[in-house]
Amino acid sequence: MADTTEGTEAADRLESALTSRIDPGTLDEIAGLARQVPRAEIARLVHTSTPLQSAMLFRVLTKEEALDVFEDLPPAYQAELIGNLREPEVADIVEGLDPDDRAELFGELPASVASRLMKGLTPDERSMTSAVLGYPKSAIGRYMSPEVLGIHEDWTAAQAMEVVRARIDGPETVYLLPVVGPGRVLRGVVSLRNLLAADEDTVIEDMVRDSLSTHALTDREEASREFLSHRLIAMPVTDQEERLVGILTMDDVLDIVDEEDAEDLARGSGTEPLDRSYLWSTIIHLVKSRIVWLLVLAVSAILTVQVLEVYEDRLDQVVILALFIPLLTGTGGNTGNQAATTVTRALAVGEVRVRDLGRVIWRELRVGAVLGSVLGALGFVIAGLVYGWAIGLVIGLTLLSVCIMAATVGGLMPIIAKKVGADPAVFSNPFISTFCDATGLIIYFTIATTVLGLS
Amino acid sequence: MADTTEGTEAADRLESALTSRIDPGTLDEIAGLARQVPRAEIARLVHTSTPLQSAMLFRVLTKEEALDVFEDLPPAYQAELIGNLREPEVADIVEGLDPDDRAELFGELPASVASRLMKGLTPDERSMTSAVLGYPKSAIGRYMSPEVLGIHEDWTAAQAMEVVRARIDGPETVYLLPVVGPGRVLRGVVSLRNLLAADEDTVIEDMVRDSLSTHALTDREEASREFLSHRLIAMPVTDQEERLVGILTMDDVLDIVDEEDAEDLARGSGTEPLDRSYLWSTIIHLVKSRIVWLLVLAVSAILTVQVLEVYEDRLDQVVILALFIPLLTGTGGNTGNQAATTVTRALAVGEVRVRDLGRVIWRELRVGAVLGSVLGALGFVIAGLVYGWAIGLVIGLTLLSVCIMAATVGGLMPIIAKKVGADPAVFSNPFISTFCDATGLIIYFTIATTVLGLS
Incomplete structure (x- = not known):
């Protein structure tokens, strides 16, 4: 972290950069300045700027900084920030960048922010929002269901079943349940079947089994083919630090493979795939x-x-x-x-x-x-x-x-x-x-x- | 049914036809004679002939006759007959017929016999046994899992859950459960999820929902494509009278579609598909x-x-x-x-x-x-x-x-x-x-x- 005088000066410049029109050029500048400004100052800016400004400022932070800033915010402000990140303009600006530039400028968001950002969205909203998360169109992160029920490894089977029952009407898949440790790090999976068969007091940790998982940035076709060739019913999706961010289910995979197959078939005979029947x-x-x-x-x-x-x-x-x-x-x-x-x-x-x-x-x-x-x-x-x-x-x-x-x-x-x-x-x-x-x-x-x- | 004298005479001729070497030609004769012989007589012949003879005699009966004969047999004889039907020679003879002739000569077997015949077999044995059932290689009946847990429509949710729990370690799928009425007639499905969400006393009849199902004789590719295009997780398989005989699961379907796709792709460029890598x-x-x-x-x-x-x-x-x-x-x-x-x-x-x-x-x-x-x-x-x-x-x-x-x-x-x-x-x-x-x-x-x- 930079010393205080320099930091304050940078904070002023950052504030003025934020008030100018945000485009990919100014984003670079904002990202550079944000690195010199103390975290508390950034947290203050994040919840005092206009929605678009605060969202973009948050978005240029590295994953670790973003997590710190996010955790420092009071819950009400956290909710507001999530709302700001959902602004269509944020999606437009992020989507407007080249995938390379985007990856360089924006890291992934922390898993906790990402999953809250995606909660309760329609598929259309989700596709827009996953652009904000930094997933390019070809990444599996765009297609996963972010509403995933993570079972904690230190719960008992009975506690896990209770959580499953409480969310039985939700949109999440319940037949395969990812198991997470501290910090949402993926440990493996348990199937609902195992859970039903298990003794009530069995700790999840003792029944978890390894599962194939994939990173949110993995190519969508690669992840889907692996899913199918291993005859999975669901596959957990993690960020680069192996934290659970979503789950891939069969219907997502079949949509992707149908599209890719149609494309390959068409291309193989020198046509572009049709976008309607x-x-x-x-x-x-x-x-x-x-x-x-x-x-x-x-x-x-x-x-x-x-x-x-x-x-x-x-x-x-x-x-x-x-x-x-x-x-x-x-x-x-x-x-x-x-x-x-x-x-x-x-x-x-x-x-x-x-x-x-x-x-x-x-x-x-x-x-x-x-x-x-x-x-x-x-x-x-x-x-x-x-x-x-x-x-x-x-x-x-x-x-x-x-x-x-x-x-x-x-x-x-x-x-x-x-x-x-x-x-x-x-x-x-x-x-x-x-x-x-x-x-x-x-x-x-x-x-x-x-x-x-x-x- | 023919009168008694004629019947007895036919029974004698039937018995002598059975003792000759059984090939597709004599099968026709046996089928003709069996139609003139009283059922009780056939039941007697079925459990006194050699294993191969009794199995072939049983096999040429129409579905209704077969059901009657089977139900008349004492349980021990029933088990023996099932064993006889599994003799490799029976599969060979049935498989040796043209699909058309087979369909004409042999009806389907009653659902209760079919499902007991298929219980506890390895995939190889199953493929052999499903030939006996009269399913040609292209029929989906060859690929379904006959070990299906059928839930009765008049059970309560609690009773159904008990059955599911009792068989939780079995090979059957439990995430989608076919619901049957009297005579194993398919009524629809309930998902394990619905079952977990339901009140204990709810009668299954009130929560059953319609499901796509398919006949065992349907073409394997057609059934699989329908399964996939409707994004099912399992699909009940019935005989021609809508009685449940098995269930099709995603792994069966993916195997079939992989094979069909490879074949289409190869044929499209004028090659035959390779049978190894x-x-x-x-x-x-x-x-x-x-x-x-x-x-x-x-x-x-x-x-x-x-x-x-x-x-x-x-x-x-x-x-x-x-x-x-x-x-x-x-x-x-x-x-x-x-x-x-x-x-x-x-x-x-x-x-x-x-x-x-x-x-x-x-x-x-x-x-x-x-x-x-x-x-x-x-x-x-x-x-x-x-x-x-x-x-x-x-x-x-x-x-x-x-x-x-x-x-x-x-x-x-x-x-x-x-x-x-x-x-x-x-x-x-x-x-x-x-x-x-x-x-x-x-x-x-x-x-x-x-x-x-x-x-």
């Missing part, structure tokens, strides 16, 4: 969901025109070569998509990790070689019988090479996408097709030039 | 999961070679036309896949039904027209600037037509697949690409022939 979407909506990807893909496909232009004179010499272009590019695209879909799924369910890249490439090389040998042999015979053995050889060798190339690229792309932090589904099928088309054509004409002795 | 599958396994589809698609793609062969002389005259083949077929495939994916999803979540076919075609026609206009205008300008305005016109018009055709076909295919009872995912993306490739080429060369005045 198909028959309710306007034509313009449907067009918008498709046009961007279609344009990007069509522009990428100009690559294939340019590749073919390079080989235009070979095509002119042996026009028969043109007949096989759709067959060869189609087969390449199919092989690539098969590999990409398999690997994308394996990544999603955790069977393959980014560091397995080498193993995946080696597998897909061999799978592609086997697939290519079968298709190539067939292509050699059929094309050979119809168009002569030289053409047969070109087609056979091209199918072999294209399958190896496409399977490898298809297996590689989703892992690279994941490595650079992109959504594997976006990167995958349509792009792989286009990439394999262009590469396949180069392979085709290189083989044709050599085998047929063109120049 | 990616890195554990052998190369041969991976090849097998892909080769069939790849071959089918490659053989279909021969169509494109044949189409191009028809236009070979036009290609010979204007070799530049060949340069655009991958761009045009690729764009057609992408547009078709976008529409197919959107409509497949809309079908899956119930936003679109088969009878909306006309509306879907009309929407996709217009969406395709808008997408085609944008891409066509762009193609006209770019190709026109580089290769001259005649070529530009051909490319622009082709892009417009291909987009309209592909969007319509893409929207149509999944609905037709569903109509003929095929999996929309199988029918969709790779096939649509191949189909659009061939059709797109015909459109392309028709337009080129006209615009460029070729012959």
